[in-house]
Amino acid sequence: MELLSTKVISNEFLGDGFFLLKVKNLWGTEISPGQFFQIRPSKGFAPFLSRPFSVFYADIESLWFLIKLVGFGTELLLEKKKGDTIQLLGPLGKGFPERPGVTLVAGGSGLGPLFYYAKRTGNYKRFLWGLKSKPPEGLENLLKGLNTFIVTEDGSKGEKGLVTDFVDDEEDRIIYACGPVPMLRSLKNFKKAQIWVSVETVMACGMGLCFGCSVKKSSDTGYFRACKDGPVFNLRDIKI
Missing domain, CATH: 2.40.30.10 (Translation factors)
Structure with a gap:
């Protein structure tokens, strides 16, 4: 650092x-x-x-x-x-570990770390990206060659719906995700998958000193610091 x-x-x-x-x-x-x-x-x-x-x-x-x-x-x-x-x-912070057979699920600007994972490793099963509407051409062009499955809420590009509608609880057993809290929260419905998420939160210092980025533990025993303990967490370990 x-x-x-x-x-x-x-x-x-x-x-x-x-x-x-x-x-x-x-x-x-x-x-x-x-x-x-x-x-x-x-x-x-x-x-x-x-x-x-x-x-x-x-x-x-x-x-x-x-x-x-x-x-x-x-x-x-x-x-x-x-x-x-x-x-x-x-x-x-701590990033995503490299593992085979990962399904990448991005929401909106949460595309960032998952794009990097896909480009750096080339080791993923599916790459899903959800948005409210059609992405700008300049951004979509960056995804060429990554076989990205696009979902839009208004149906203006790709499939219509929410990106989590296209996650398969039987097929997608390891999921890496980044996006809005409602999207991450809905992934908790997939009980069979191992799910890691990158949380997006306000970070003042970035070094774990100010506790401004606290994320509540699912065990109710305290808080994680997103900047130091994360921002990537096992979804089962946090409350969102």
């Missing part, structure tokens, strides 16, 4: 609020799918807190982050141009 200033390689707006930020990789390639970085647009105090983003892809030269425009912090990141400097702290 290191806090370093790095250069922006490119920053591409993909449509529908999504943009792909690529920066120079100063951290090496031992970054697991599901791990994240705390990103600060500048050395100043705007915004006061850095923002956590899962790694979308990593190679020896670059780190990629898929970011959804949601507020002031992400607006500042969207404004970054090639050659600009930003600060990254990481890699942080």
Whole structure:
């Protein structure tokens, strides 16, 4: 884990609020799918807190982050141009272990760590991605070659419904998931599967010091820190 200033390689707006930020990789390639970085647009105090983003892809030269425009912090990141400097702290957290026969289930911008898992390992059974509506073309193009099964709530692309409607309790015995809480919660209905989820929560420090990212244990014996103990958890171990 290191806090370093790095250069922006490119920053591409993909449509529908999504943009792909690529920066120079100063951290090496031992970054697991599901791990994240705390990103600060500048050395100043705007915004006061850095923002956590899962790694979308990593190679020896670059780190990629898929970011959804949601507020002031992400607006500042969207404004970054090639050659600009930003600060990254990481890699942080615990990622997904590599296992054979995994079904990947992503919801919306939760695509990030699962895209990286698919690209890094190539070792998965199915890759399901659910959205409210048709994804922007720029984002969909990134998925070429990954045999992604797309589900939209309005039926504008792929199958119509919720992505969890297409999970099979008999066939999908190991599931890795990331997405909105209702999606993750509904996966608890699949009793036969081993399920690991990457939780999306507010993280202030990223190092387990502030307890701002606490996730309640299913045993009612306390809390996990998503940034330190996760963000990837066995779904049966947490309350969501």
